[in-house]
Every structure is written in structure tokens, then in C-alpha cells.
Amino acid sequence: MIxxxxxxxxVCCEKTFRxxxxxxxxxxxxxxxxxxxxGNHGDSKxxxxxxxRFLNADYYHLLKERLEEIVTRLQVRVLLDLGCGEGYYTSxxxxxxxxxxxxxxxxDALKIASRMDKHTQYVVASIFRLPFEDESIDxxxxxxxxxxxxxxxxxxxxxxxxxxxAPHRRHLYGLKKKLYDQVYExxxxxxxxxxxELIGRVKVEDVIHIDDHDDIEALFMMTPxxxxxxxxxxxxxxxxxxxxxxxxxxxxxxRKKEETVTKKNIYLKHGSFTxxxxxxxDASQLVEWWNDGRVMAHAGFPKGLHxxxxxxxxxxxxxxxxxRLIIEKDSRAIGEMGLHYVDDKTAEIGIKIxxxxxxxxxxxxxxxxxxxxxxxxEEKMVKIILDxxxxxxxxxxxxxxxxxxxxxxxxxxxxxxxxxxxxxxxxEMKREHFKSYL
Numbered sequence: 001m002i003x004x005x006x007x008x009x010x011v012c013c014e015k016t017f018r019x020x021x022x023x024x025x026x027x028x029x030x031x032x033x034x035x036x037x038x039g040n041h042g043d044s045k046x047x048x049x050x051x052x053r054f055l056n057a058d059y060y061h062l063l064k065e066r067l068e069e070i071v072t073r074l075q076v077r078v079l080l081d082l083g084c085g086e087g088y089y090t091s092x093x094x095x096x097x098x099x100x101x102x103x104x105x106x107x108d109a110l111k112i113a114s115r116m117d118k119h120t121q122y123v124v125a126s127i128f129r130l131p132f133e134d135e136s137i138d139x140x141x142x143x144x145x146x147x148x149x150x151x152x153x154x155x156x157x158x159x160x161x162x163x164x165x166a167p168h169r170r171h172l173y174g175l176k177k178k179l180y181d182q183v184y185e186x187x188x189x190x191x192x193x194x195x196x197e198l199i200g201r202v203k204v205e206d207v208i209h210i211d212d213h214d215d216i217e218a219l220f221m222m223t224p225x226x227x228x229x230x231x232x233x234x235x236x237x238x239x240x241x242x243x244x245x246x247x248x249x250x251x252x253x254x255r256k257k258e259e260t261v262t263k264k265n266i267y268l269k270h271g272s273f274t275x276x277x278x279x280x281x282d283a284s285q286l287v288e289w290w291n292d293g294r295v296m297a298h299a300g301f302p303k304g305l306h307x308x309x310x311x312x313x314x315x316x317x318x319x320x321x322x323x324r325l326i327i328e329k330d331s332r333a334i335g336e337m338g339l340h341y342v343d344d345k346t347a348e349i350g351i352k353i354x355x356x357x358x359x360x361x362x363x364x365x366x367x368x369x370x371x372x373x374x375x376x377x378e379e380k381m382v383k384i385i386l387d388x389x390x391x392x393x394x395x396x397x398x399x400x401x402x403x404x405x406x407x408x409x410x411x412x413x414x415x416x417x418x419x420x421x422x423x424x425x426x427x428e429m430k431r432e433h434f435k436s437y438l
Contacts, residue, residue, distance in 0.1 A: 001101075001123070001131050004035045007267040009133065031114035032122040034107065035131040038281055042106025042124075048086060050221035052112055055088040057215055059208045063165070063249045064092050066204050067141065070253065072096045074161050076139030082127040082152075083145025087113030087120065093141065094119040103127055128280040130155055134265075139163065153195045153256060154265060162196060162254040168203055172223065174245025179225060179233040188250060200253035210243040219243075266325060266339075270370050270438055273363070275337065278324040283312040285333055286324070289354040298389055299352070300416035327353070327367055334358045337371060345382040347375050365398050369436045372402065376431045383430055390423035403433035 001010045003019035010017040010025070017025040017033055027033050043051075058064075067089055071079060077098045081090040084102030086109045094100035100120040104110055110122040125131050127148045132155045139161040140152050152162050169185040176183045190198060210216050220226055220237045265277040278286065289295050290312070291304040316324060325337040335358070338350040351368060353359050375381040388395045390409060400406070404427035412421040 001035070001121075002133055004037050004125070004129070004131050006269070007265075010131075028107075028111070028114070030111045031118065032107070032110040032124060034124040036105065036124045036126065042104060043085075043109060045108050047221060048106055048108045048112070050218040051109075052086045052088075054215055054218040054222060055086070057212075059210070059215075059219075060088075060247065060249075062206055062247075063204050063251075064089055066202060066251065067143075067163070067165070068092050068096055070163060070202070070251070071139060071141075074139065074253075076161060078136070078138045080130075080132065080137045080140045080155065081120075082130075082140060082142045082148065084113060084122065085109045087117050087122065089141065089143055090120055090122075091117035097139075101132075103130065126280065127151065135160075141165070147191060149191060149193050149196070153193070156256045158256060158258045160256045162191075162256065164191065164252045164254070166250045166252070168205065168248030168250040170246045171248040172219075172245050173248075174207075175219065175223075175243060176225070178236055178240065178243065179229055190252060191254060195257055196254040197257055198252065199255045200251075202251040202253070204247075204249040204251065206247050208245060208247055210245075211241070213241050216240045216243050266323065266374070268370050268374050270366070272330050273367055273370060274328040274331070275325050275367065275371055275374075276328070278316055278326050278336070280313050280316060282324075282326055282333070283309045283316065285326075286312050286336065289336065289352070292354075294356060295352065295354045298392055298395075300389075300414065300422065303417050325371070327351075327363075329358065329363065334363070335367075337367070339371070342385070345380075346385065347379065347381045347383075348385045349375075350386060360394075364395075365401065365437045368398070368402055369438045372429070372434055373436055373438065376434060381431075383428055385426070385428045387424050387426045390425055396425060399427050401435065402429070402437070403435045404429045405433065 002008065003010055003023050005023045006019060006021045008019035008021055010019050015027045025033050025035055071093045079093060079097040079100045081102045084090045084104050087102055090102040090113065094117060102113060102120050102122045103125050105126060107124055110124060114122045123131065128151060130151045134154055135157045137155045137160060138157060140156060141163045143165040147164060156162060167186045169188060171186055217237060266275060268275040287307060287309050290307055293302045293304045296304055323339040325339060326333050327335040327337060334355040335353040340348040342348055349371060351364055353363060372384060375384055407426040407428050410424045413424050414422050416422050
């Protein structure tokens with residue numbers, strides 16, 4: 001595992017995980033370790049208790065058994081279960097692997113998981129910001145949880161296995177018929193990502209008979225219907241004493257392609273400045289900046305982007321050739337950078353100091369030097385390109401001091417949010433021209 005603060009490797013000594021920069025994380029009494037920075041937004045105690053009750057009654061034992069068979073057949077040695085909850089599936093699979101980890105946001109869930117399964121190291125963390133080294137995991141399971149494809153591609157070894165479980169078309173159809181007048185089958189989606197190939201697909205199905213009212217209530221609480229249903233539907237559940245329903249699971253088995261080149265998460269530090277990859281929990285800060293016309297004016301949006309947090313989170317998960325980076329000074333976010341891998345030899349970058357109090361302090365030159373140095377030395381880029389507004393003379397001066405060469409001026413090449421024609425300047429830099437200000 002790696003330190004969530006600095007990215008250095010964590011070493012466990014007795015009950016404490018420690019990195020070379022002396023950041024420490026203690027194991028809880030139950031055995032899990034909390035590597036989540038910031039707030040914890042895991043499932044509530046009530047949701048955890050409901051799911052634990054239902055799953056431990058073994059209504060889904062066929063899925064559990066099939067997953068154990070698949071993990072054993074594929075000879076997974078180091079397994080990571082994402083969104084593991086109380087460890088119902090994790091604990092079974094852990095008996096068939098050499099090393100096992102379970103990640104979830106809920107401390108309450110991991111307290112239960114850690115008590116019942118001592119072979120697995122359970123970790124409080126976001127599945128969209130995994131505290132694991134690049135290419136360190138043989139197999140990942142992702143059972144009824146969001147699919148963090150970028151992080152899976154990063155931490156999986158070449159030809160590593162990614163097992164995703166989603167509802168099949170008629171999963172819990174009998175329950176839905178009790179709740180709704182109009183019932184639809186579930187939509188089924190496969191992961192479409194060039195870094196993964198689908199190598200197998202298994203349907204697990206059965207009909208379960210539930211004769212315990214509390215188990216029916218627990219099942220309802222652990223489904224999306226609990227949040228989406230009307231009071232009338234919830235009242236129907238409250239009156240149920242028996243339920244017969246189909247259960248159908250879609251097990252999708254992917255392999256990470258051997259030729260995949262995964263752009264790593266970035267963590268760069270120099271003095272008081274840090275540049276790091278943006279993650280899902282940065283979305284609210286980005287929304288605040290992007291909707292502020294004062295921040296976005298130079299980018300052509302003097303009225304702001306009018307974007308919501310859900311859309312920003314989607315963008316952060318989508319294109320792996322485009323990276324959003326956060327600039328921090330003394331551990332406080334002050335701006336952002338864009339990084340686009342045009343090809344294996346060329347990177348396009350951009351920068352905004354978004355904290356208005358931090359602008360015009362000369363920080364841009366240092367931050368750009370840190371990223372450019374990384375791209376030339378670590379990513380082995382041959383050329384770095386960027387552009388800026390023709391009227392932004394301050395930015396042009398900084399770029400030229402760093403060694404960027406003006407390539408062309410594009411007159412009236414774009415239109416801003418107010419319908420005004422704007423002109424831009426294209427720059428490029430090769431390694432021999434770079435002048436660092438670190």
C-alpha cells in the first residue's frame with residue numbers, strides 16, 4: 001500500500017503503517033486501517049446492518065461460491081475487492097488467494113469485516129483514489145459498486161484480472177413487481193475501455209424465498225429502490241411477510257491488455273508547492289472555481305461554466321489521455337492544471353491560479369517548472385505545447401522566460417462566452433530550451 005498524503009510506500013510495523021516521510025496510520029482495534037483523507041461518506045450504520053443481516057442469511061450464496069471458483073481458476077494471488085462492505089464476498093475469496101485487501105468508505109462496515117476475516121487487510125479509502133502502487137495487484141473484484149476503471153487500470157498488473165458484478169436483467173424482478181405498477185428489466189452495460197478486454201461472462205440465477213419480514217426489509221434497504229421508491233411502496237414492504245423473487249447476477253471478467261500504457265497518477269512536490277492528480281473528492285472545489293467568472297475570464301467564460309458536481313466527477317473519470325491536476329501551496333488548493341497526452345512524445349499543458357488572493361505572486365513560473373521537469377525527465381516527452389489569449393501578456397512573458405517559443409498567432413480564432421472574437425498564441429518547447437525556476 002502507499003501513503004495517501006505523499007504516495008510513498010507504507011510499511012507495517014506492529015500495529016502502525018508508516019512511510020519514509022514519517023506519515024503514520026494506526027490499525028484500529030478491529031484490524032482495519034483508515035487511509036481516507038478528508039470526510040468519510042460511507043454507508044450509514046442502518047444500511048450496513050441491513051446488508052449484513054441479509055447477506056449473512058446466505059440468500060446470495062450462489063454468487064459467493066461462483067466468485068470463489070473464478071478467483072481460484074484464474075490463479076489470482078493478490079486480490080483487491082472494491083466496495084467490499086462487510087466482507088461477505090471478500091472473506092470467501094480471501095481463502096483462495098495469498099494476499100487480500102478490501103476497500104470501502106464505511107468504517108462501520110469494515111469493523112464487521114475485520115472482526116470476521118483476519119486474512120484480509122481492510123482499508124477505509126475511496127475506490128476512486130486507491131492507496132496502492134501502480135501495477136501491484138493481480139485481480140480486482142467490483143461487486144455492485146461503481147466502476148473506477150482508471151484506478152483499476154493503474155493498480156492492475158499487465159494481464160491482471162478485473163471481475164465486475166452487476167444486476168442481470170431480471171434481478172429482484174419479484175420485489176419490483178410488489179413495489180411498482182409498471183416494472184422494467186434492468187439495463188445491462190459492459191465496460192468499453194481500450195485498456196481491457198472481455199474474456200468471460202457468467203450468469204448466476206436462482207429464485208429465493210424469504211419468509212422473514214426483517215430480511216425483506218433488509219433486502220429493500222440495500223437496494224437503490226429504498227431511495228427511489230415512494231412512501232406507498234415503502235408501506236408495501238412494511239406489510240410483507242413473504243417474498244419470492246428472481247435473483248440474477250451478471251459476472252463480467254476482463255483482462256488488462258498487456259500492451260496497455262497507463263498514465264500514472266501524478267504527485268510532485270517542491271518546497272511549499274504540490275502538484276497532484278485530481279480525484280472525485282476534488283470535484284466540489286473545481287465546481288467553485290469553474291463557475292466563477294473572475295477565474296474563468298481568460299479561458300473565455302466571464303460568466304463561469306454553470307457546471308454541476310456530477311458532471312465534473314464524470315469528466316474526472318473519463319478520458320485517460322487528459323489529466324486534471326490540482327495545485328497546492330502549503331497543502332491548500334490554489335489552482336489547477338490541465339495535462340493532455342497528444343501522443344507518446346508530446347504533451348499539452350495549461351495552468352490557472354484560481355485562488356484570487358494567490359494570483360500575481362509569481363507562483364506560476366515555479367509550478368510550471370515542476371510539471372515541465374517531470375514531463376521531460378520522467379515521462380520522456382520530446383515536446384510540450386500550450387496556448388494563451390493574445391491579450392494575456394503576463395502569461396506570455398512567463399512562458400517565454402521558461403523557454404517556450406512562439407509558433408503562431410491565431411487572429412480571431414475563437415469566440416468567448418459573450419460572443420466576442422478572440423485571438424490566441426501557440427507555444428512549444430523542446431527539452432534543450434527549458435529554463436527551470438525551481
